[in-house]
Amino acid sequence: MKPKKLHQENKNPILFCTDLKKDYQDGDKIIPVLEKVNFSVMPGESVAIVGRSGSGKTTLLNLLGGLETPTAGKVVLNDTNLQSLSERKRGYLRNRVLGLIFQFHHLLPEFTALENVCMPLLIQGLSVHTAKKRALSILDKVALSHRISHKPATMSGGERQRVAIARALVTEPKCILADEPTGNLDNHSADIVYDLMMQLIKEIGTSFVVVTHDLSLAKRMDRIVSIDRGVLNDGELDAGANS
Ligand SMILES: Nc1ncnc2c1ncn2[C@@H]1O[C@H](COP(=O)(O)OP(=O)(O)OP(=O)(O)O)[C@@H](O)[C@H]1O
Ligand SMILES: [Mg+2]
Numbered sequence: 001m002k003p004k005k006l007h008q009e010n011k012n013p014i015l016f017c018t019d020l021k022k023d024y025q026d027g028d029k030i031i032p033v034l035e036k037v038n039f040s041v042m043p044g045e046s047v048a049i050v051g052r053s054g055s056g057k058t059t060l061l062n063l064l065g066g067l068e069t070p071t072a073g074k075v076v077l078n079d080t081n082l083q084s085l086s087e088r089k090r091g092y093l094r095n096r097v098l099g100l101i102f103q104f105h106h107l108l109p110e111f112t113a114l115e116n117v118c119m120p121l122l123i124q125g126l127s128v129h130t131a132k133k134r135a136l137s138i139l140d141k142v143a144l145s146h147r148i149s150h151k152p153a154t155m156s157g158g159e160r161q162r163v164a165i166a167r168a169l170v171t172e173p174k175c176i177l178a179d180e181p182t183g184n185l186d187n188h189s190a191d192i193v194y195d196l197m198m199q200l201i202k203e204i205g206t207s208f209v210v211v212t213h214d215l216s217l218a219k220r221m222d223r224i225v226s227i228d229r230g231v232l233n234d235g236e237l238d239a240g241a242n243s
Contacts, residue, residue, distance in 0.1 A: 016040035020073035048218035051227035099168030101178035158189040
């Protein structure tokens, strides 16, 4: 059975939000950023979120990952309402269920590539030996076996992004949230990183939510949703329509 078909058999979304609203406060002024967003991702499904700069994409991803608190509405990850959890328990759930890939990788600068990829497994309580074995295996898959002892500052942008991808996937999470994961790379490097990411995601059978400006990359996902000034339009664009 292909992992991608999993979501057709399991009817519960791995991640969803209902009537999600986010306002930011700027002094006395309230800045509405997201309005009544309803969104869900099924197990094994890939979804692209597209929209103009400032439309609320990163804010939505941060809320879905429990990194920020909504003004109203709820986010449910793996059948658990994130708002019902303490900060610590949210972190615990995130470590076990989610993989996060940020635009600027957010690798820990004082640690090597290998140590960065080991980190989520050590947080899960795995032994150093097991963590290293798994980290080395995934670093090999992203073609970085020769860079494991390098710290982020001594790696290229594409290499850093591949370390970030390895770190997000090493726990074999149920869902990956990626914010412009190739945004700071040239087209050629972005294509290589995307190919690798898609291959690993299919191997693991994980769900994938990716924010991107690049429509050709977005079209490689099962579904595309667009966001405009904080309002999400689901199904407006069909991933397969023009491909
Ligand atoms: N902490 C904050 N305080 C106040 N306003 C914020 C804050 N974070 C984001 N915003 C505002 O919310 C809006 C949406 O920001 P967000 O980062 O979600 O946009 P985006 O769609 O990810 O844009 P980009 O494509 O440029 O990354 C913007 O107008 C931004 O200025
Ligand atoms: Mg953003």
